[in-house]
Amino acid sequence: MRRVMLLVAYDGTNYCGWQVQPNGRTIEGELNLALSELFGREIAVTGASRTDAGVHSYGNVAVFDVDTRMPAEKISYALNQRLPEDIVVQLSKEVAANFHPRHQKSKKTYEYRVLNREFRDPNRRIDTYFYYRNLNIEAMQRAAEYLVGEHDFKSFCSIKAQVETTVRKIYTLTIERQGDIIVIRIAGNGFLYNMVRIIAGTLLQVGSGERKPEEMSGILEALDREMAGPTAPACGLTMIGIEFE
Amino acid sequence: MRRVMLLVAYDGTNYCGWQVQPNGRTIEGELNLALSELFGREIAVTGASRTDAGVHSYGNVAVFDVDTRMPAEKISYALNQRLPEDIVVQLSKEVAANFHPRHQKSKKTYEYRVLNREFRDPNRRIDTYFYYRNLNIEAMQRAAEYLVGEHDFKSFCSIKAQVETTVRKIYTLTIERQGDIIVIRIAGNGFLYNMVRIIAGTLLQVGSGERKPEEMSGILEALDREMAGPTAPACGLTMIGIEFE
Numbered sequence: 001m002r003r004v005m006l007l008v009a010y011d012g013t014n015y016c017g018w019q020v021q022p023n024g025r026t027i028e029g030e031l032n033l034a035l036s037e038l039f040g041r042e043i044a045v046t047g048a049s050r051t052d053a054g055v056h057s058y059g060n061v062a063v064f065d066v067d068t069r070m071p072a073e074k075i076s077y078a079l080n081q082r083l084p085e086d087i088v089v090q091l092s093k094e095v096a097a098n099f100h101p102r103h104q105k106s107k108k109t110y111e112y113r114v115l116n117r118e119f120r121d122p123n124r125r126i127d128t129y130f131y132y133r134n135l136n137i138e139a140m141q142r143a144a145e146y147l148v149g150e151h152d153f154k155s156f157c158s159i160k161a162q163v164e165t166t167v168r169k170i171y172t173l174t175i176e177r178q179g180d181i182i183v184i185r186i187a188g189n190g191f192l193y194n195m196v197r198i199i200a201g202t203l204l205q206v207g208s209g210e211r212k213p214e215e216m217s218g219i220l221e222a223l224d225r226e227m228a229g230p231t232a233p234a235c236g237l238t239m240i241g242i243e244f245e
Numbered sequence: 246m247r248r249v250m251l252l253v254a255y256d257g258t259n260y261c262g263w264q265v266q267p268n269g270r271t272i273e274g275e276l277n278l279a280l281s282e283l284f285g286r287e288i289a290v291t292g293a294s295r296t297d298a299g300v301h302s303y304g305n306v307a308v309f310d311v312d313t314r315m316p317a318e319k320i321s322y323a324l325n326q327r328l329p330e331d332i333v334v335q336l337s338k339e340v341a342a343n344f345h346p347r348h349q350k351s352k353k354t355y356e357y358r359v360l361n362r363e364f365r366d367p368n369r370r371i372d373t374y375f376y377y378r379n380l381n382i383e384a385m386q387r388a389a390e391y392l393v394g395e396h397d398f399k400s401f402c403s404i405k406a407q408v409e410t411t412v413r414k415i416y417t418l419t420i421e422r423q424g425d426i427i428v429i430r431i432a433g434n435g436f437l438y439n440m441v442r443i444i445a446g447t448l449l450q451v452g453s454g455e456r457k458p459e460e461m462s463g464i465l466e467a468l469d470r471e472m473a474g475p476t477a478p479a480c481g482l483t484m485i486g487i488e489f490e
Contacts, residue, residue, distance in 0.1 A: 011367040056368050076364070086367045119321070122256040122331045123301050123372045123483065238368065 003099055004072050006031070006045070006062045006079070007091040011126055013235070014086060017053040018060070027051070027087060031062060034082035038075075039066055048101035048242050049108065052194070054234030056127045059090065059241035061101045101242070107171060108191065109240040112184040112200040112232060116177075128181060129200075129236030135207035137177055140184075143206040144173040146216035147199065153192055154223040156202070158231070161193035166223075168192060175203065182207075185240075194231050202229035248344055249317050251276070251290070251307045251324070252336040256371055258480065259331060262298040263305070272296070272332060276307060279327035283320075284311055293346035293487050294353065297439070299479030301372045304335065304486035306346045346487070352416060353436060354485040357429040357445040357477060361422075373426060374445075374481030380452035382422055385429075388451040389418040391461035392444065398437055399468040401447070403476070406438035411468075413437060420448065427452075430485075439476050447474030 008027065016024035020032070028047055035043040048061040070078070076092040083089065115121060115128035116135055147156075147170055154166040170188040177183075184200050202219065205211040211229070219227045253272065261269035265277070273292055280288040293306040315323070321337040328334070360366060360373035361380055392401075392415055399411040415433040422428075429445050447464065450456040456474070464472045 009364070009367055011370070058366070058368070080364070085365075085370065088365045088367050090364045119254070119325070119335045120330075120333045121303070122254055122333050123303070125256070125330065126371060127368045 001065045001067050001097070002072065003063055003065050003095050003097050004075060005091075005093055005095045005099070005101075006064075006076070006089050008057060008060045008062055009088050009090050010057050010060070011086040012051060012053070012055045012057065013126060015053065017055070018047050018050045027057075027060075028062075030083060030087055031079075034079050035064060035066075037082055038078055039068060046101060048106070049239050051237075051239055052234055055237045055239065056235075057239040060239050061242050063095065063099060063101055065097075099244075101244075105189070105245040107187055107189060107243045109185065109187040109242075110191070110196045111238045111240050112186075112196060112236050113238065114182040114184070114200075114204070114236060115180060116182050117180040124181075125235075127235065127238055129233050131204060133208045135182060135204070136209065137175055137182065137207065139209075139213050140175045140182075140203045140207040142213035143203055143211075143216045144175055144184075146213070146220065148173050151220055152223060153195055153220075155219050155225055155228045156195050156198045157192035157225065158194040158198070159225050163192060166192055168195070173199075197231045197234065197237055198225075198228050200232035200236065204232060205229040246310045246312050246342070247317065248308055248310050248340050248342050249320060250336075250338055250340045250344070250346075251309075251321070251334050253302060253305045253307055254333045254335050255302050255305070256331040257296060257298070257300045257302065258371060260298065262300065263292050263295045272302075272305075273307075275328060275332055276324075279324050280309060280311075282327055283323055284313060291346060293351070294484050296482075296484055297479055300482045300484065301480075302484040305484050306487050308340065308344060308346055310342075344489075346489075350434070350490040352432055352434060352488045354430065354432040354487070355436070355441045356483045356485050357431070357441060357481050358483065359427040359429070359445075359449070359481060360425060361427050362425040366425075369426075370480075372480065372483055374478050376449060378453045380427060380449070381454065382420055382427065382452065384454075384458050385420045385427075385448045385452040388448055388456075388458035388461045389420055389429075391458070391465065393418050396465055397468060398440055398465070400464050400470055400473045401440045401443045402437035402470065403439040403443070404470050408437065411437055413440070418444075442476045442479065442482055443470075443473050445477035445481065449477060450474040 045062040072094040076089040150169040290307040290309045317339040321334040358373045395414040
């Protein structure tokens with residue numbers, strides 16, 4: 001048995017998220033199906049980031065065990081021939097037999113992309129959230145500074161989440177305008193349920209002038225989901241990549 | 246009666262091109278339908294660029310005549326509520342009653358976008374053509390120089406075209422790498438049927454080393470479609486915009 005790691009890119013628009021569900025197509029489900037077909041026996045992957053319905057990925061990570069002579073590097077090509085066009089494996093390689101993508105310490109990076117212009121652009125609708133109001137990038141950047149570091153992010157976590165601790169560490173959080181797209185890029189040691197989307201929703205409130213950057217410290221201290229802004233739509237969120245220690 | 250101009254963006258993936266057809270959905274058809282619904286009588290637009298099936302647009306131009314009290318600037322908003330999500334009017338404004346988008350002299354700009362990396366990227370599949378072989382940008386740029394200026398582009402025109410003259414003028418033709426996307430940007434006083442896609446297909450042959458840049462002058466002189474490269478796929482082509490004199 002060898003453990004193989006996959007780097008998986010997907011357009012999440014037409015999926016009910018990563019995790020296998022009784023009803024509806026999922027990224028994990030499609031990978032399991034293609035792998036089981038390829039190797040002629042049931043195979044199930046373990047994913048690093050169980051992204052939500054509609055969320056995209058550039059570099060999510062999954063592992064599985066298999067007994068095969070096929071070189072690990074070739075599996076990506078064979079798999080892509082069996083996957084739908086909105087899921088594309090970017091890399092496959094052998095890893096240590098005890099490598100687990102969720103138990104390993106890691107740095108995860110996400111991007112929330114806002115298409116900030118007067119009208120929608122049909123050619124950029126896959127992985128952006130359209131927002132037509134003017135945004136003050138500098139105010140968003142000042143607000144973002146409050147979130148960098150180790151904090152209890154309970155205010156930025158869906159109340160549906162069941163976790164032992166809501167303390168997480170954000171390494172970097174930058175806001176940059178690239179033409180008419182505003183990229184909110186966030187790297188941390190882990191993210192709570194909906195955390196990046198709630199941060200994006202709150203930063204959009206600051207950018208549009210509904211809230212002041214200084215309010216961020218009060219929101220953090222409150223440890224209350226009601227205090228933060230709305231959960232920004234899934235379509236703007238992309239899992240960029242994961243670095244393992 | 247007032248003449249109104251529309252700036253129209255669309256993802257052409259799911260359309261049989263611009264022009265109304267007996268079978269299949271078209272951009273022109275969808276615009277006519279939405280306008281006729283909006284104004285309660287049959288309206289038909291005249292387009293500047295009758296793009297092919299699968300070709301995208303950022304700024305194609307259409308005009309129509311209407312007798313309405315609605316301010317011309319508001320028509321875009323009303324129209325977008327009736328259009329599918331892959332067609333978005335970016336601007337509407339009144340123009341002179343004798344303005345005709347195809348008879349007026351103009352400068353048209355197109356982009357052909359090549360996603361040049363080892364694996365497909367599902368989030369950028371709408372308006373790029375995936376090409377995994379290494380491309381020599383500098384060779385492509387040297388080849389492009391042969392095409393700039395006024396030439397008979399018969400070699401770069403589909404044999405299906407029926408036109409009086411195959412002489413056209415290219416103002417600029419640039420090739421630029423933006424990350425892993427190679428952008429071929431071309432501006433001219435008009436383009437023959439499939440001309441941009443045949444130029445892109447030929448430049449890709451040069452970039453991949455199949456052909457030398459110097460061959461371009463011989464291809465031009467031959468006045469023979471067989472001498473140029475293949476017609477690059479429609480998905481990579483976007484009509485960027487039109488400037489009228």
